[in-house]
Amino acid sequence: MNLIAVSSHQPVTAADGCQDPVLLNDWHVVGYSSDFVAGTIYPVRLLERELIVWRSEDGSIHVWEDLCIHRGARLSKGWIKNDSVVCPYHGWEYNGSGACTLMPAAPDEKPMKKAKAFPYSAVERYGFVWTCLGEPAEDIPVFPEWDDEVFMKVHSGPYPYAANGFRAVENFIDASHFPFVHAGLNGVMDKPDRLEPYTVEEVDSGLRSSEVRVFQPWGDARGKPLVAFYTYHAFRPLVGYFSKRTQDSDTEGNVISDQSDTFATLFTVQPLDAVNCIVRVCAAMNVSPRPDPEAVRARADVVFGQDRDIVESQRPERIPTELRYELHHRTDLMGQRYRTWLRNKGISYGVI
Ligand code: FES
Ligand SMILES: [Fe+2]
Structure with a gap:
């Protein structure tokens, strides 16, 4: 029925x-x-x-x-x-x-x-x-920086993934892959970040993590080392978002400035079917001076290309929302909660 x-x-x-x-x-x-x-x-x-x-x-x-x-x-x-x-x-x-x-x-x-x-x-x-395709249960999620003129917006993509859309979102809200998948950009392979415990709560806008601290040798289009504090959201099953607060650091990851900037990203997934999707993103940043949008896009192309390669390799292709099918560590709390959240919503398509 x-x-x-x-x-x-x-x-x-x-x-x-x-x-x-x-x-x-x-x-x-x-x-x-x-x-x-x-x-x-x-x-x-x-x-x-x-x-x-x-x-x-x-x-x-x-x-x-x-x-x-x-x-x-x-x-x-x-x-x-x-x-x-x-x-x-x-x-x-x-x-x-x-x-x-x-x-x-x-x-x-x-x-x-x-x-x-x-x-x-x-x-x-x-x-x-x-x-x-049906009757909208809610409005389109709010992209908090969109109407704020202080934030420069840069769209990038489309990034076709021969992969499950939920796997793509979970990858987007995962911080412990940075040193390996994005070595030299979002992390350092020889010195992976130790992730401190963080929390995840269900809020009106979806699921939200507390800040997750990582060191990024090339944390944004400016090419400077940064310490970044990520707040992850899953707004919808197929819409992710993060806001990262960044502080300039030395090359060892020691903060050298009190000043914080914000770099946010809205991550949208068009599910073509259960195992193919198209990712499109919009970044919002308040750094001054403003970077060249082409440099922002070029960096996003590299990062999402790296993500795509790993997400396309995951098996089973459909994300297991039953936790017993894969292994969850406390550092994966956001992904673990995301899967449970999908399960509690009763999602049956594209999951096992
Ligand atoms: S007008 Fe006949 S199929 Fe469209
Ligand atoms: Fe990634």
């Missing part, structure tokens, strides 16, 4: 792919706002469903099932005409509200009421396009 509260107007393809109500009723990023320009239809994949994204002349964004209700042709093979989507099979035209306005084989007849596209909720926020 389908537990999702949905309108009766559902594509037959809704029976395919993910049926997990928690994920279907959540918001997922399907691209950067800048990816989508008016006049073109863009196919995207989400939770094994084929969708289209298109933008009207007035700037509004649409996410629809990639399906024409007439005979099931893919709208992504069609085109835009008069600010409407034209189906490539029999030329039916759908306007921005999803209504069919023309059936060319009967141009004088008003299209049937049921002749409609299958639109989903679509919102642009933080430079991303978000969609929800």
Whole structure:
């Protein structure tokens, strides 16, 4: 039985792919706002469903099932005409509200009421396009630095991972891999950080850790050694975030300045299916002077490339939310709590 509260107007393809109500009723990023320009239809994949994204002349964004209700042709093979989507099979035209306005084989007849596209909720926020395939259970998570002008924002990615989205998020909220996966950047392989005990609590915005202290020889795009204090969040099952407070240090990791800066990152995952995803991130930083955005992106490309390589190697591909399947140390508390949190939400898709 389908537990999702949905309108009766559902594509037959809704029976395919993910049926997990928690994920279907959540918001997922399907691209950067800048990816989508008016006049073109863009196919995207989400939770094994084929969708289209298109933008009207007035700037509004649409996410629809990639399906024409007439005979099931893919709208992504069609085109835009008069600010409407034209189906490539029999030329039916759908306007921005999803209504069919023309059936060319009967141009004088008003299209049937049921002749409609299958639109989903679509919102642009933080430079991303978000969609929800069901009924949104909550609003899109808050990216605290987004509206603060003091923070420079830099988007990076997309980073396709041939890996499970939850594995990708868990990697993002894991501090003990830095000296190995990001040796020379976020940690030192010959001198791994000793992680002091930290706590994780469930708050309104999700799961949040207390500060985790690490030494980073190349902690951000400025290339300076830093001591970083990470506060990790899992806002949603597939949206992570950290805020790291940084202080300048010497090359041995001794703090040399009282001044703290903040570098935050919103980490979004578009689950294509249970074992493939696309990561897109937006960093926010208040360092002065502002770094070159290209340098920020270049560093993110390296770091997320390193993460991708290791996450793609993890087996089983689906994250075990039953703790007994892998081994958890106190230094993994954030990941351990994340898995339990997924389990308590009742997530059944993409997990074992
Ligand atoms: S299948 Fe789309 S118009 Fe016929
Ligand atoms: Fe990493």
